[in-house]
Amino acid sequence: MTPDHKGDETSGGMPLGIDFGGSGIKGAAVDLTRGDFAGDRVKIKTPSKSTPDAVAAVVAELIGQIMERHPDATGPVGVTVPAVVQHGIARSAANIDKSWIDVDADAVFTAASDRDVHVMNDADAAGLAETRYGAARDHTRGLVILTTLGTGIGSALIHDGVLVPNSELGHLEIDGHVAEKRAASSIREEEDLTWEEWGERLTVYYRTVERLFTPDLFVVGGGVSRDADRFLHLIDIRTPIVAAQLQNRAGIIGAALVAQEALDS
Template sequence: MSAPTEAGILAVDIGGSGLKVAVIDRDGNRISQRLRVPTPHPCPPGVLIDKVAAMAAKLEGYDRISIGFPGVIRQQRVLTAVNLGSEAWLGFPLAQVLGDRLGCPARMINDADMQGYGLIEGHGLEFVMTLGTGVGTALFMDGELMPHLELAHHPIGHDMTYEEYLGDAALVSVGKERWSQRLLEALRLIDVLLRPDHVFLGGGNARTIVVDLPPHVSVGSNAAGLTGGAALWRDRDARRR
């Protein structure tokens, strides 16, 4: 008689343009179909929870939830949600509310942090930049997540923040060639600031890059926004060892 199959994790990737869900196993492998719906605008908490719950109802085989959220997260509460267009997010306990709605425990981190877990190799100082509706960043040392930096809202120059310089609106405004040159300038500044051993680029707009990237920079799979959710349920002491 075969052993029962371990229940999976419902991974939720909340993006500025799309809400994505899938069931993954403990190693981050996808074991269900991937579902996606456009992100409503504005998208207050109740609307988002209804959308995610409707997608989750089409999946099965999970007993816990991982959420990647586009904003600052502290003590499992949302502090910022710039690209969702609703002040109702301030202080909102999304993991608790969604977990109660779906009947299983949930954990939440910043979406770039979660995607980073799906991209990094776990060696040295690794920097992750996600390029989508906005810009997300994450930093890891030997596989351990460092304190979250909202670099997207830090000035890069030209009276712009990283998000204004490299977000989706900028790509549409200046085109792929100029936007790609802007990306190279941002990467140069990241090298000066952090000296990372490797930089991983993710997000939907990473595939629009039309310049040669430095040797220590690579484009990763956008699926990492979901597969990285497995890390939220790994033993934290084991991750540090």
């Protein structure tokens, strides 16, 4: 965030988190003391042509709706995007409109909403939330790797509580295939894999990540984490592996957390 990206927020107001996904853009005011939503989540359908300007307009509308419910939500706004984000600039667009590449997303969202906006990768936001408030909150030392199993595979690396951003471990090449093209939750559905068949593919994936990074804990997020009891035990690795606790709230909570800490610093 540069000084020119400053909106009319106050550091004492409640922060907002917004999660930009393929089907919906969701947001809420976030109580960072509890690590949870301060009220109901608001959702608007993602525009069919999800260009930066189109998404920014929806984000501005979401902020307005959230403010109607929480007039005290005058703090900074965190927005997740499914892309590599380097100092507020989107550097990839694997699963979103290609017009996002090299766009200053911080500036676009700030201009549209007149608020202080901090943009980050969606899996990174979820990983920070799970580390601070969720499944990994007791792991303050060592390496935690969160993976989100959805349309693709997102990842977040947190070492001693500090995020190493934009790991993109779903794009690892394993046995001649991009990992997420073999092991994402969407692939399980498309190929009608049994849980056991998918578990074998996940084992190959997590063993590869385990060999490269030797983490202390894997946290598995994404919508399919609700079915963790059906597949997590099928993943045969040495590293402890657990389901995310915050589920689909993690991205919003993590985005708000990052935005607030960026403003405070």
